[in-house]
Amino acid sequence: MIDLRNLEKYRENNRIEAKKALGGLPHSLWETYSAFANTLGGLILLGVVENKDKSLCAIDLPDPEKLIREFFELVNDPKKASVNILSDKDVTVENVDSKRIVVIRVPRADRACKPVYVEGDPQNSYRRNGEGDYKCTAEELEAMYRDASAQTQDMLVLEKSGLEVFNSETLASYRQRMREARPGHVWNSLRDEEFLLKIGAAGIGEDSKPHPTRAGLLTFGNEYDVKNEFPHFSLVFREEQNPQSRTDGVFSSGNVYGFYFGVCGRLQSDPEVRCDASVAGALKEALTNCLVNADYCGRGGVEIVRKRGGITLTNPGSFRIGIDEAKSGGFSDPRNGAMQKIFNLIDIGERTGSGIPNIFRVWREKKWAEPAFSQSFEPDRITLSLPFEKSGDKKDTLKPGGKRIFELQKETVIEFLTDKAAAKTKEVADSLGVSPQRARAILSKLIAEGFVIADGKGRARTYRMKW
Numbered sequence: 001m002i003d004l005r006n007l008e009k010y011r012e013n014n015r016i017e018a019k020k021a022l023g024g025l026p027h028s029l030w031e032t033y034s035a036f037a038n039t040l041g042g043l044i045l046l047g048v049v050e051n052k053d054k055s056l057c058a059i060d061l062p063d064p065e066k067l068i069r070e071f072f073e074l075v076n077d078p079k080k081a082s083v084n085i086l087s088d089k090d091v092t093v094e095n096v097d098s099k100r101i102v103v104i105r106v107p108r109a110d111r112a113c114k115p116v117y118v119e120g121d122p123q124n125s126y127r128r129n130g131e132g133d134y135k136c137t138a139e140e141l142e143a144m145y146r147d148a149s150a151q152t153q154d155m156l157v158l159e160k161s162g163l164e165v166f167n168s169e170t171l172a173s174y175r176q177r178m179r180e181a182r183p184g185h186v187w188n189s190l191r192d193e194e195f196l197l198k199i200g201a202a203g204i205g206e207d208s209k210p211h212p213t214r215a216g217l218l219t220f221g222n223e224y225d226v227k228n229e230f231p232h233f234s235l236v237f238r239e240e241q242n243p244q245s246r247t248d249g250v251f252s253s254g255n256v257y258g259f260y261f262g263v264c265g266r267l268q269s270d271p272e273v274r275c276d277a278s279v280a281g282a283l284k285e286a287l288t289n290c291l292v293n294a295d296y297c298g299r300g301g302v303e304i305v306r307k308r309g310g311i312t313l314t315n316p317g318s319f320r321i322g323i324d325e326a327k328s329g330g331f332s333d334p335r336n337g338a339m340q341k342i343f344n345l346i347d348i349g350e351r352t353g354s355g356i357p358n359i360f361r362v363w364r365e366k367k368w369a370e371p372a373f374s375q376s377f378e379p380d381r382i383t384l385s386l387p388f389e390k391s392g393d394k395k396d397t398l399k400p401g402g403k404r405i406f407e408l409q410k411e412t413v414i415e416f417l418t419d420k421a422a423a424k425t426k427e428v429a430d431s432l433g434v435s436p437q438r439a440r441a442i443l444s445k446l447i448a449e450g451f452v453i454a455d456g457k458g459r460a461r462t463y464r465m466k467w
Helices: 004-009 028-038 064-075 138-148 168-181 192-199 214-220 223-229 256-267 277-292 323-328 337-344 355-365 403-417 425-432 436-448
Strands: 016-019 042-046 048-050 056-058 091-096 099-106 126-129 132-135 202-204 210-212 235-240 249-252 302-307 310-316 372-376 381-387 452-455 462-465
Touching: 004 056, 004 091, 004 403, 016 028, 016 048, 028 042, 028 064, 028 099, 028 126, 028 132, 064 091, 064 099, 168 192, 168 214, 168 256, 192 202, 192 210, 210 214, 214 223, 214 256, 214 337, 235 256, 249 256, 256 277, 256 302, 277 302, 277 310, 277 337, 277 355, 277 381, 403 425, 403 436, 403 452, 403 462, 425 436, 436 452
Parallel strands: 016 042, 235 302
Antiparallel strands: 042 099, 048 056, 091 099, 126 132, 202 210, 235 249, 302 310, 310 381, 372 381, 452 462
């Protein structure tokens, strides 16, 4: 919740929308409701106007309770909103400088509810960016519908393809690993066709014949066949040990199985990984999590980058559950559940939601800077940053003089952060045109004042507004 006592310090952004609402509920409110629900959630402030300098100012609503009653009547009407994701506590009357406003706290919708649309038409689905609400593209709608399904998207049987799409060497390698992981298992004696059906890499089509599933094609397929089904498919591992070069070492693969083991082999050359089994295990969890949660229909592909001091793992797609939920563990909701099962059969990955908490635990034990998640949009992409550096920044002190300038810089930082889901120190410093040390000092003050929250430590630390 934002600090309403300092409303003037906030700006409209991807998480805050102000509406005057003196004439009743504005029509544009519903577009914002849809946009917040389909993106990261946000606050709709009724009885708040934007001044010429972009600051927010409360005006007194004559009958806020009536607005709330009208709002709930409409949000519960399927002709107005496809679903009501709010409870009574999400819509309240608040006092700001003795003026009454209505605050509507719109959460991020569960994937099963998306897309959240208005006026009875899925084409009236919106998302939010820093500039306001925009109608979802066909690509974004398709991604939300894929994620909304109870059956994960990789279970789909590809009836136009035959079992010849499987790479024989990859399949033979997998079967050997399964014999080692599960000696004596009855599936080990099956013919390839029966084996593929058992592990979920193939399924029976309407013609009563076996065909590859999406999971099977992605995991074991020939590169040409994979790209024929997934035009944006790309798996790249890049080493950037030399700051002057982006091409120290590049590795790519035609299928997910080959990529996983190729990356694992390259990471073993890192002394931080080779000498510590817990770090190696955590990195394998991170890599598996990246691969089984990627939206292979989305743009951008999977990219793993090993830099000096850390590793970043990026995959196409949005979060299926909240970041805090993933970090706390106990619940697993992979985008590619069938692929996860295939990896689990050779003892790769976990199934109880403990993978992400384990990564954070290992990093704490190593006293490294905390891992950090970030999400970008258009196209949707998720990045996990894993630093190999000790946590803790040097203590910053404010340079003398310029109290008024410091206050102005604080306001600029608030404005900058309200337009972003999260930002690193360097991004904040660049926006102000100051040193990272000065930016950290300003951010520390905003944290102390309750405006900003910090996630992670060291170079991986990110800052976001407190909502």
